[in-house]
Amino acid sequence: MSDVIVIGAGPAGLSGAIASAKNGLHVTVLDEFIKPGGRLLGQLHQEPSGEWWNGMKESERLLQEARNLNIDIRCGVSVYNLEKDEKLWNVHSNSGTLSAPNVLVATGAAEYPIPVPGWTLPGVMSIGAAQVMTNVHRVQVGSKGIIIGANILTFAILNELQLAGINVDRIVLPEKSPISGKAGDPEEVLKTLLHAAHLAPSPLLRIGSQFMKNDTLRKIGINFYPKNGMKINGTPLQLRKAAVEIVGKQQVEGVRVADTDVNGKVIPGSETIYEADFVCIAGGLYPLAELAAVAGCPFQYLPELGGHVPCHSETMETPLEGLFVAGNITGIESGKIAMAQGTIAGLAIAKHFGKGSGTIDQQLKRAIQQVRTVREHAAIQFNPEIEKGRGKMKEIWETQYTNQSGQKPHKRIG
Structure with missing residues (x-):
């Protein structure tokens, strides 16, 4: 049985899987497409620096790193339901049901x-x-x-x-x-x-x-x-x-x-x-978040983020124990942001398992700062008021889903 099941093999999913696997977790990645990479596969543009962003090469780099970490990547697998028993999340797909204590939903975005x-x-x-x-x-x-x-x-x-x-x-x-x-x-x-x-x-x-x-x-x-x-x-x-x-x-x-x-x-x-x-x-694009909804995750409508998004913290956890989100499901941004968010989610999952040799909090802090840095230097924003939307979600999380000590009020799994 896997420690983590990642749904979506795009930039967020692969980055999350890599961060978890680097901390000793067994990770399975599912994606309905015939090959990993998600939206990275189609991206090719020149950045203001003059450098070319080649999404296909970036996806190949992530895929090679994932393989080196023995991450189990299964393509052509469509997930249609996500539900939890007492301790495990059950991920139902066209190739059977898999179970794990933690799930990262990184399903990306869809077009209006x-x-x-x-x-x-x-x-x-x-x-x-x-x-x-x-x-x-x-x-x-x-x-x-x-x-x-x-x-x-x-x-x-x-x-x-x-x-x-x-x-x-x-x-x-x-x-x-x-x-x-x-x-x-x-x-x-x-x-x-x-x-x-x-x-x-x-x-x-x-x-x-x-x-x-x-x-x-x-x-x-x-x-x-x-x-x-x-x-x-x-x-x-x-x-x-x-x-x-x-x-x-x-x-x-x-x-x-x-x-x-x-x-x-x-x-x-x-x-x-x-x-x-x-x-x-x-x-335009909107967050593809149906699986999080099926799982029972609460949502918030934030047009600054592209529409209805699952409630989540800066460390990409949801109010549901063991369920994490990353990438465009949390708000429409670039592939680079999705990768940085995936890394945060993977580290947060590792922290739930007590991994990281005492350095996990510092790693998480650096990963959160990396998201901010990438956002500040982004050439374009799909939603111009993205910072406002992220601020609203942070406020919602802090006021509705943490207790007075700043911790999630539910029991940890792992």
């Missing part, structure tokens, strides 16, 4: 689907799917495409598609509706994108964006936003155009796009069809 008429046509995909097809499977998703939805993830993957020689013709917004919400509101989208303006390709855009953070100036800016958009690495970003339908008979042939007013309302009679043979829908 934004339904657009015609989205069931072959050639329509989420932007994350386009990233995986391009960077993992080396499959060209098409020759000329349109992205529906403008957010930080859009621009990160746009660059990766361009590096692969794929032509993205334009970026437009989804039609504004109760489902698309802020994703269809030009001013709200602009407000979000301004937080990544320091990465803009021209000095003029970078300087101008500082003025646009003023509410009044931003409203003026969206009023006078160019009809043909502003180019991002050669691809027009058209905040005043909305996709009303994806057209085609047997596959994608184009997108019907309409002009909008400053509030995102479609202007009648302004529709145009732009040709395309593929479409990416970019709705």
